[in-house]
Amino acid sequence: MPSLRTLTILSLLAVRDTFALLDSQNNTFNSTFRLTAQQIATANLSADTVQNLETAIQFERSNNAGYLIQDDPFYILGDEYDLDNLPPQGTILKVEEHTNLSLYTLPNSLSMSRFLYVTETFNGTSVPASAYVLWPYQPRSFKNITKCSGNSSDDQQVYPVVAFAHGTSGQTQACAPSGLRNLWDQWNEPFPIALQGKTMMSPVVAPDYAGLGVPNGISQYFMLPAQANDLYHALAAAQSQWPSLLSKEFVVAGQSQGGGVAWSAAQRQHNRPVHGYLGTLAASPFTDVLAAIAADNEAQNNGRVAGIAQGLNTVLPDFSLSDWLTPVGVARWNLIHDIKGCGVASGQLSAAEGGALQILKTGWNESWSANWYRSAVMNGGKDFAGPMLIIQGTEDPNANEPVVTKSVNETCELFPEAQLQYIRYHNVTHTPVMMAAHHIWMDWIHDRFAGLEVPKGCVQQTLSPPRGINGAQFRGWMSQTWFVEYDVYGI
Template structure:
């Protein structure tokens, strides 16, 4: 979930430290700049499709070929299917190398699925024990197969903090989520499906690059990936992997109802709802997307299901309200109720340290829902560190918080004590 009202980094950084009046002025300036940047986004569907095509890489047999060994041998989650080193496909910092992998994972029903991912390796010699690993979970890129970040020249988050990790000496293992890159339906906004994809990407990447990647790893994700990363912490409470060291959840969709149907004063981005309907259909086969989408809401649904990605969705539903897109009483649909229950966050125990970040000016994933979920988690005995960045919108929260994420992550690899601030919530 990105490129939506991306505010000025400099102005918002100042806003967090200035006195109240000056802070308000800086935030207003930042939001004005954010709107100007939003105005630069593709305005029409053809423009959006052309923009996405210019960034796209071809879906090659690397992504689509089956695992032939599965016919004769055993299959398990995290099993590596194939790996290749990228050559000139991506725009990455000098010295950073990129690998792609395909591996076995699980969907929300624990069915075997093939998933793709990419690996970013820092420049320089491999340290003793291998590069420490950040298992990255991306925000909404779309639901079609072509919307995989590894099929984008900039890896989707390249300019929003992702490249800062290898620059800081951290390897990145970044799942696409199954159904993106690989064939099949993407179970969009399902914390189980995305959590599995993150976890098993690490095992497959370590098998692809033995000795180059450390066995130790931390999960980190933004937006859709923020929910996925939190889910990893819940899953690891059961899996008890001793090499898992903690989770960072940034602007996570951890309160799904607040994300899908925010309060009027929270802003919100209703153009995500057709993609939520697609993900619900992928999870619950008997779900009828027409039961929750209006005629206007369904108008671009087939395009998003097969070809269009984030920019297309944004252009297709620009100016539409929730009432324009969603059927009345859509929350009463049994599949929607089941999805909301399955995506509930803040109740299950979490293994290891948890960092939860959000932006006070986020109009895509309202900060109120994130903070409420963090507060609920604390009341349920989950120890976490929570921080809100005043005035920051959705993408700037990811970009501006990256130094804090990296410092916190490096503390985990260094074995430093974790401090919870639940008492402040």
């Protein structure tokens, strides 16, 4: 008689056979994208790079939720919208109240809304952008939070709000997290915030960042104050759309690029206060962006600098991509936009054939525009609205620890009464710090909504696991050997 394990395997195979036209997306993709001969020649691509880039695009497009983002009707604003005369920033333009979650890989108890709203570029110009709200099944109850509006005496429970800034998904229209099946950062930040019943269960309001999703021009990538604007205006738009559900009070959170956005948002809050602000979590944050880039690897370096140059091109009238990029660098960046590639595809083009091609011009980082950029987006050495918790892995080669620590120290020297807590996690890299520090940052957010006071002053500490740690356990700067995938078998 067959064992229970054998019967289980046979039943799974039977299920698989009913979906014979589908295959596990561990080894096949729902895209047949191919580069044209002209694209290959113009960007000077080797045969290996062609294969890698095509595979990367196929992978990225397979992770869209239903539509390619650039083809999803949700992101398109029709002729009824005058894009030259948009309403005030923070205004809702379009709402998808109940997003079809059969197209996503979200935990079962969560629901989701998407919306378009008006935000603000680095220079203050109004542009449309997209965002999502991740809703828990039941919110956590906090007696210290209040509704944005509505009858305060009714029995409906208000949701405490976390305004979440995502890490880099890419720099083109196709890279909006709200159109990706796993929302990009998934189990690192948005899912736990919305799920953890003992501590949080808060809705997550998350902008895609202007230029991702809505076809409104070029993303001002890593212009951190611009993404901080996106964060605040998305929050205001969501609060106006769901005033009896969402609280006035909110916490800002972000990791990686989003950590830099979160820190920038805390600086913005000092200069442009928004009622209800309770504090900021900045994880693996970029502070002095160009200093961090100097310590990075070739592909990360090239791709991030090219992305920054793209955004800078929309801010400084006397700047162009060719100020920082070589002709082949410009050609490859134009190709990324032509094929609407995101982070994985950009990494393949930015590797520059293992150093055989030069993407960045010599001396780009010593130019007037680099100095202007460094000053304009700098986190640290500036006053901010506290409290702020900063968590950082000591082995992070991306937002590397020495640069972050320098920014923290400069801030604490200038503002010794600031409410700043800085925790380093020994031998932990970029993204894994979110898991290593999970209960610390979750409890910290909980305490802000609970109304617990944070003493003035800077507090720094370095933590290690009680039983020691083997650095080989943390492979690479992402150090993740899995990703959330769609169940094609219906098991």
